[in-house]
Amino acid sequence: MADLSLITVPVDAGIADVAGQAVAAAGGGDTAPVGPHRFLYVANGDASPHTVTVATPGTVKGLAISDASLVVAAGDHGILPLNNVYRGANGRAAITYDDVTSVTVAAFELES
Known part of the structure; x- marks a missing residue:
């Protein structure tokens, strides 16, 4: 797995080139x-x-929490929140893809 770097998006500087x-x-x-x-x-x-x-590694009262998934249509874009519920043992979210052909990704944080 590759580690995505976090890119900060300033909220008062206009639109970022996501x-x-x-x-x-x-x-x-x-x-x-x-x-x-x-x-x-x-x-x-x-x-x-x-x-x-x-991947959602946690449980609630012993029951597994379903993983989050997003279907991105051909030629489209999508976003998924990276909340703490996705924190794995290494402190990071584990992300997988059904295929990576022509798929690009980035991890962003809105500046607070």
């Missing part, structure tokens, strides 16, 4: 920092839809 900051999704998955105001940006430049899954 797509321009994205990197190729790793075939074995990626990890990203979690916390308030953080999110994963996904761009799908492929001709087919792709599913992005963020």
